[in-house]
Amino acid sequence: MIPELGHFALILALCLSVLLCTIPLWGSWQRNVTAMALAPNLAIGVLVFTTLSFACLTWAFLQDDFSVEVVANNSNSLLPWYYKFSAVWGNHEGSLLLWALILALWTCAVAVFSPQLPLVMLSRVLAVMGFVGVGFLAFSLFTSNPFARLLPGIPADGQDLNPLLQDFGLIIHPPLLYMGYVGFSVAFAFAIAALLGGRLDAAWARWSRPWTNVAWAFLTLGIMLGSWWAYYELGWGGWWFWDPVENASFMPWLAGTALVHSLAATEKRGLFKSWTVLLAIFAFSLSLLGTFLVRSGVLTSVHAFATDPARGMFILVFLGIVTGGSLVLYALRAPAVASRVSFTWISRESLLLVNNVVFLVATLTVLFGTLFPLLMDALGQGKYSVGPPYFNAVFIPLMALLVPFMGVGPLSRWKRDSVRRWQAELLVPGLVTLACALTLPLLHTGDYNLWVALAVLFAGWLVVGLLRDLANRVRNSASLGAGLRRLTPSYWGMVIAHVGFAATIIGVVLTSQYTIEHDLKMSPGESDTLAGYEFRFIDVGAVQGPNFVADEARFVVYRDGREVVRLAPQKRRYLASGSVMTEASIDAGLFRDLFVAMGEPVGVDGAWAIRLHYKPFVRWMWAGALLMALGGFMTVADKRYRRQRTVAREGLREGGVRGAQA
Amino acid sequence: MAPRLKLFLPLVIFVVLAGFLYRGLSLDPMELPSALIDKPLPAFSLTALADGRALTRDDVIGEPALFNVWATWCISCRAEHPYLQRLADTGIPIYGINYKDEDQAARRWLQELGDPYRANIVDREGSLGVDLGVYGAPETYLVDADGVIRYRHVGVIDDRVWRDTLEPLWREVLAMAQEP
Amino acid sequence: MRASLLGVMLLLSAYAAAVIETYEFSTPALEARYQLLSEELRCPKCQNQNIADSNAPISQDLRRLLHQQLEAGASDEEILEFMVARYGEFVRYRPAFNAVTAVLWLAPLLLLLAGVAGLLLILRGRRQGGGSLTADDEAQLAALLKNSEKDA
Secondary structure (H helix, E strand, O other): OHHHHHHHHHHHHHHHHHHHHHHHHHHHHOOOHHHHHHHHHHHHHHHHHHHHHHHHHHHHHHHOOOOOOHHHHOOOOOOOHHHHHOOOOOOOHEEEEEEEEHHHHHHHHHHOOOOOHHHHHHHHHHHHHHHHHHHHHHHHHHHHOOOOOOOOOOOOOOOOOOOHOOOOHHHHHHHHHHHHHHHHHHHHHHHHHHHHHHHOOOOHHHHHHHHHHHHHHHHHHHHHHHHHHHHHHOOOOOOOOOOHHHHHHHHHHHHHOOOOOOOOHHHHHHHHHHHHHHHHHHHHHHHHHHHHHHHHHHOOOOOOOOOHHHHHHHHHHHHHHHHHHHHHHHHHHHOOOOOOOOOOOOOHHHHHHHHHHHHHHHHHHHHHHHHHHHHHHHOOOOOOOOHHHHHHHHHHHHHHHHHHHHHHHHHHHOOOHHHHHHHHHHHHHHHHHHHHHHHHHHHHOOOOOHHHHHHHHHHHHHHHHHHHHHHHOOOOOOOOOOHHOOOOOHOOOHHHHHHHHHHHHHHHHHHHHEEEEEEEOOOOOOEEEEOOEEEEEEEEEEEOOOOOEEEEEEEEEEEEEEEEEEEEEEEEEEOOOOOOOOOOOEEEOEEEEEEEEEEEEEOOOEEEEEEEEEEEEEHHHHHHHHHHHHHHHHHOOHHHHHOOOHHHHHHHHOOOOOOOOO | OOHHHHHHHHHHHHHHHHHHHHHHHOOOOOOOOOOOOOOOOOOOOOEEEOOOOEEEHHHHOOOOEEEEEEEEHHHHHHHHHHHHHHHHHHHOOEEEEEEOHHHHHHHHHHHOOOOOOEEEEOOOOHHHHHHHHHHHOEEEEEOOOEEEEEEEEEEEOOHHHHHHHHHHHHHHHHHHOOOO | OOOOOOHHHHHHHHHOOOOOOOOOOOOOOHHHHHHHHHHEEEEOOOOEEEOOOOHHHHHHHHHHHHHHHHHOOOOHHHHHHHHHHHHHHHHHHHOOOOOOOHHHHHHHHHHHHHHHHHHHHHHHHHHHHHOOOOOHHHHHHHHHHHHHHHOO
16 A cells, blocks of 8 residues: 555656646746745645655565565565665665655755745746656656556565665765755756846856755765775775766766856856856756666666666656757857956956866766767767776876866955966965975885875965965954954855865875785785785684675784784675675775775685785875865855845846846 | 857757767667677687597688587576577588587587587687687677678577578678689 | 666676785786786676676686786787787777777867867957946846845
């Protein structure tokens, strides 16, 4: 019964979404306040029924209702309850329902937290999001119904959740990632609503900016978690593979990063309006494209869901309508003439443009590289592979190009600045950074590493730029504390996010350059030393988990004769599926990770193939991403985004339906 | 360019991209054509499964034939076997490449299931397999009278595969061989 | 495309068990090249994995071959040519630069040049344009500013 209830709730949610994307839109044209005022209520209705539907599916998983196909295929009675819970979105159908749920959440959040928005604008924004909701709910219902039953042949037990997904990281990675993906639909909806109304102005940028920052922050967290999960779960210590599915989440992030910065210029200076709108469309379209790539099977990926051309066709048509439609609207309604705001070559505007150019080129490069095998195949040129060597070779120089400008960005002035001032501010700290960068790699034993020097220089350059600007801002205050308190949350958010970027540079480069990896045959009692850490192999024991059995190797790590940590990697065999999995054991640290994973037994004397890793600064990469996300969230606390309802009424009066001004 | 016109540029790019994506839906990214198409069958010097005598490239070329890569550990090969027998019964020469297998097990397999092969080349180390670009069994190569590889099929040959892809090519190769 | 859910799950499970092999190399330089090359060669049978990380039998074979060839003194180019001759361009994660892939390798540079050209055009336009906010913009900003003041 419960699954049918869920199914029914899903149908109702679809019906309400259809109403949401039609009635308020019609109302906004007819200036019918009643019709427009329906939008928030409908948004809440969609959320209620999508939540109900999701709850029903969750119930089916928790109750081991193996008559439901997705439960039978992706769960097992032996599974601990929390993995039964996360198994809800560990499959195509359920994850799609999660998509729809999160979209409903965002829609409702816009409805509830935007009292300052003119009703015309609000109803249009919600209608656009309702339309996206129609697409995904219909996709779920018509091609990937999560409530399909296996009747009459109900299996006695489920086939189990893929062991790779039985992990804490995978409980929270998809929801966060989807919060980001779907969150860009808000920026998108604001852009479309503005195009529909023909009003692309600073107010529009101010409204959509906090939503965009939050979505970007969620996406940052989601990608970070995915990378972290790959690192500890896949068993060979890698953290980014440039797989099509990873790129599918990275492209919206890159475009979103450009959007976040371009919105700053649009809000503060009324600049680049058409451009910002285009970026908003672009970022969300890339989210949809990602969904297409992950679920259609046009590209091969290790992470792909069960693929199905019918599903691919559905998303492609939907992508065509959403992106194609909005680009038509853009071509017809976006202002064709640039606003006449002026600025000079040396100004914050120019630097933001540099940011946009670099991130756009990076996005398009990743897009082109990801799709290149498909393009060549379609053109009959044969099969090609584009992998990490290509992406690293083109992506890293692009980021290196960005950093010199990024360091100056925070202390640059709008409209007009001067190189002389930049020199005065940054020449000395820049030289100090250079000196540090050149000497720091000497601390590392072994050969002098130029890449590390460069990374320290880049990260240091970003940080001194920020510190200099902070110093300038608090200089005239009575006390340091007072000065710091006067700074706005959005300024702090920027500082923290930029520091995060610097930390990520350090983490990525130092890990790549200084990692030591030993793959070797070890017997109990033997030991191996890397980077001063002695890994002693004690013994192997058998371990029984809730739904697996495992061999566990026990290691003690010593440094200078003192015990540092005990590590116990496992080789697990999951009972339901019989699949074998490597469970690495990691000692995490601020400056280094120690990593042990076990392969196969070698020979007959109890020896095993063992992988030992010493990974310096690997945590900095994820810590940097965390800081970036934190910065994104922080900007929302800014006062200017919280205004009173009174304004909304004014807005309704003046913000009528005007034609395109161009 | 008129200012308005250039705003259509993103739309144009998107339409082209969507066209490719649509095309992509009907392509299989996992299908990998052999790198040896229209190249000669690689030379080898191995033994025959039945009697252990030496076999080289010259012993197996001269007329159009199928070269079937198989092994007893390969589950799909068992599914494919009866159909190969049927093809052999119609007079099509099939050579087996017994890929990374045990001779004993392979001989038993042929005794139990029947032997559709003209001869079986024992490739215990997989060296011929590597030269052919084999990446899994079963795979079947269509080789013409001059010893040139014309086609590779990856996976099980069944009636549909034979009729839709292999048979037309086979006829072509036969026709070419009969020309003076 | 027709991969069933089960099929995908099986492939993913193959992905889960780490590949740890213990080849002996005569010099550390060879070991480093082995590492690089095994990460640049794509497993022809897998979903999307290099031969270093894949447990597929073909990857084991190719790793053994790679080890043999390195020890026999083959150059990187020779090894890559050997692999491409048998398994096609598909096995290279770093596509060779040729007439077809030129567009791939030059794309970032061309895009960047286009971006910089666009940037310069915009900047030049802005400088000559001079002027200030349009009346419309000014009204908008004024309204916004008024509101923020009310807030503060």
